[in-house]
Amino acid sequence: MKNIFMLVHELKENKGGMTSAMFNRSTEFYNCGFNADIITFDYNRDYSSTINNLKKNGKMDQRTIMYNIIEYYDKKSSMSDTSQNRELYNSYIKQNEDLIVIPDSENTYRLFDPINGDYLFYVKKKNNQVIFMDQFKNNTRIKRIHFKSELVKHIEMFNLENKLHAEILFNENGYPFISRKIHPEKQSIGNTYLFEEKLTFKNNLEFSRYFLNELVEDKASSVLICDGPGSFPKILELKLNNVQKYAVIHVNHYENYTEDGSIKKQEKFIFENYNEIDGIIVLTKKQKIELQNTLRLNNLYVIPNFVKNNPTPTKHSTQKIVGHISRLSKEKGFDRMIEVARKVISQDNEIEFHLYGTGPYKKEIQRMIDNARLQDKVLLKGYTNDTPNTLKTFRCVISTSYFEGQGLSIIEAMEQCIPVIAFDIKYGPSDIINDRKNGFLIPDNNIDEMAERILHLTNKENHSQRLGKKAREAVLTTFNNKDIKDKWLELFKINSK
Numbered sequence: 001m002k003n004i005f006m007l008v009h010e011l012k013e014n015k016g017g018m019t020s021a022m023f024n025r026s027t028e029f030y031n032c033g034f035n036a037d038i039i040t041f042d043y044n045r046d047y048s049s050t051i052n053n054l055k056k057n058g059k060m061d062q063r064t065i066m067y068n069i070i071e072y073y074d075k076k077s078s079m080s081d082t083s084q085n086r087e088l089y090n091s092y093i094k095q096n097e098d099l100i101v102i103p104d105s106e107n108t109y110r111l112f113d114p115i116n117g118d119y120l121f122y123v124k125k126k127n128n129q130v131i132f133m134d135q136f137k138n139n140t141r142i143k144r145i146h147f148k149s150e151l152v153k154h155i156e157m158f159n160l161e162n163k164l165h166a167e168i169l170f171n172e173n174g175y176p177f178i179s180r181k182i183h184p185e186k187q188s189i190g191n192t193y194l195f196e197e198k199l200t201f202k203n204n205l206e207f208s209r210y211f212l213n214e215l216v217e218d219k220a221s222s223v224l225i226c227d228g229p230g231s232f233p234k235i236l237e238l239k240l241n242n243v244q245k246y247a248v249i250h251v252n253h254y255e256n257y258t259e260d261g262s263i264k265k266q267e268k269f270i271f272e273n274y275n276e277i278d279g280i281i282v283l284t285k286k287q288k289i290e291l292q293n294t295l296r297l298n299n300l301y302v303i304p305n306f307v308k309n310n311p312t313p314t315k316h317s318t319q320k321i322v323g324h325i326s327r328l329s330k331e332k333g334f335d336r337m338i339e340v341a342r343k344v345i346s347q348d349n350e351i352e353f354h355l356y357g358t359g360p361y362k363k364e365i366q367r368m369i370d371n372a373r374l375q376d377k378v379l380l381k382g383y384t385n386d387t388p389n390t391l392k393t394f395r396c397v398i399s400t401s402y403f404e405g406q407g408l409s410i411i412e413a414m415e416q417c418i419p420v421i422a423f424d425i426k427y428g429p430s431d432i433i434n435d436r437k438n439g440f441l442i443p444d445n446n447i448d449e450m451a452e453r454i455l456h457l458t459n460k461e462n463h464s465q466r467l468g469k470k471a472r473e474a475v476l477t478t479f480n481n482k483d484i485k486d487k488w489l490e491l492f493k494i495n496s497k
């Protein structure tokens with residue numbers, strides 16, 4: 001039986017394309033009889049809730065296991081001493097006694113020394129339990145102590161500029177098991193001390209490699225698939241000589257907003273080390289050809305992401321809603337989208353644009369909407385946990401991205417019989433949209449033509465439905481999960497050791 005591990009820095013409930021692709025791949029591999037689990041390297045004080053919610057919402061397969069580096073050593077250290085360390089928790093809580101309490105709100109208050117008036121603690125409570133305390137010295141924060149279930153969980157230490165420079169992590173029984181230094185400016189992890197093993201690691205990369213060597217069996221049946229490009233260095237220089245190793249490129253590899261052919265730093269590192277792994281997976285033939293022509297890589301494979309097959313929709317939107325679901329980031333071309341919306345709405349005031357997602361560009365998008373005076377017609381709807389039902393509210397979907405890897409949101413829309421209008425960019429849209437047959441491909445940045453196509457589809461419901469039907473047929477043919485699975489199985493066979 002294959003034991004497949006997919007590597008990414010973190011899992012979050014509102015992550016988009018790459019995370020969905022990993023979850024879909026895990027499901028399909030489990031259906032083949034393989035173990036297909038996920039490895040993460042971040043620290044999340046409540047990962048169990050995150051995983052429970054992902055599974056409850058149907059995003060993550062119930063069979064999928066997440067192995068997190070911090071949780072792994074938390075559990076390992078907890079097994080050596082099963083008693084609970086309430087002494088440290090009590091010592092902090094006891095410091096609250098006999099201090100002057102000044103409430104900030106119902107759940108927060110400040111504590112002052114009754115003798116000299118020094119500001120000592122800021123305390124936050126939830127459900128009548130202390131969840132963290134900030135400790136002060138000379139009016140400067142020096143520590144934040146996090147609590148969970150009346151145990152100390154995490155202590156963060158700050159320098160005089162209030163920047164994190166060290167932290168101690170406590171296991172589920174309240175005992176310290178990891179201490180590590182943090183670079184105050186870069187916030188990168190430095191020296192890491194693993195108490196149970198009595199080991200020191202000079203950085204997080206060294207610690208992560210130790211973890212992978214311990215977690216993954218060095219057998220031909222083991223496979224590492226690195227999905228997060230930042231995690232790629234971790235799979236190099238391992239002691240796992242019998243394990244197959246792959247990197248998946250989920251994005252356009254060129255630097256954003258440049259025309260000089262420069263390559264993104266993390267992807268460039270993967271390409272420079274291509275001979276250290278068994279293969280690099282890209283999602284489209286066009287990207288493979290371009291990489292072969294420019295970099296002469298000889299272990300490139302095209303394997304699209306698995307697509308979750310939902311039942312054929314039986315209802316179609318009768319509303320004039322233009323939809324978009326993606327991460328709210330600059331490369332998605334929201335500046336162009338709002339210009340398209342302005343042109344469309346100026347000709348048909350019944351049309352609305354509903355934009356779903358979260359991300360770092362949200363405030364800037366809202367600012368652009370406000371400046372265009374489209375607040376009532378272009379709506380930021382937040383994150384959706386139910387993509388299929390959200391898609392059913394759209395007459396069509398638009399994509400104004402500057403670049404894509406594959407364009408999973410386009411594929412998900414087409415799979416639900418929603419026609420897509422997209423700028424013809426690298427890479428993705430032209431691999432699935434057949435212009436005027438199952439959607440519309442618009443010459444890149446042709447705002448006027450995109451606006452015309454939107455006006456056409458929103459006012460021609462029958463044509464929208466015909467294109468949507470063809471769109472679903474194209475997805476089920478092009479992204480046949482059996483064919484995609486067979487490509488992976490053939491790849492594993494080729495590189496068997």
